[in-house]
């Protein structure tokens with residue numbers, strides 16, 4: 090199976106509040122997106138398409154496209170610029186601590202699925218509450234997963250799933266949900282909480298500590 094790689098890095102990073110797009114904020118000595126690019130290259134991807142905020146250029150060695158107003162729109166635009174292939178892995182630049190082996194694991198899980206998603210088991214108890222914050226239900230956490238990227242797809246399936254109105258794309262917080270909506274089979278590949286999405290200033294501090302710990306002195 091030949092696989093292309095999409096790195097989505099076009100978010101504004103509002104929740105981080107760094108005054109510039111999150112993917113370009115320096116994390117442990119280099120722009121945040123470089124950590125995910127390294128992981129993709131270690132996993133053997135050398136033709137990577139990166140969705141970027143308007144006006145930003147792609148790091149050397151990868152192709153850049155200007156991203157869209159929403160995450161899934163950015164995926165759709167980047168996918169259109171990918172070389173031909175049977176499969177595609179989509180990864181959030183914000184998940185800087187991704188273990189490179191996870192790309193191959195999600196691709197391998199496509200053997201009996203249309204999509205395969207990295208996800209961590211729930212450790213907290215999860216409750217559903219109504220708008221007045223009265224608890225309506227306690228969910229069975231043994232069946233719940235915290236969904237991450239990479240997400241691997243059969244390419245034709247993802248292209249069809251993304252071929253929907255902009256309003257539908259805007260509601261999707263991941264691409265696999267669009268495949269589910271189209272009736273596709275999505276498999277979970279167990280990952281760890283360390284593959285978290287660097288979103289807030291707190292996440293940034295934790296990621297910085299973990300990445301510095303990994304670097305040789």
Ligand code: C5P
Nearest residue numbers: 097098099100158159160163181182183
């Ligand atoms: O907004 P969210 O946290 O879901 O973003 C996840 C990833 O999607 C980030 O790496 C971000 O840069 C990317 N993104 C994008 N285009 C957007 C919004 C988010 O590429 N319009």
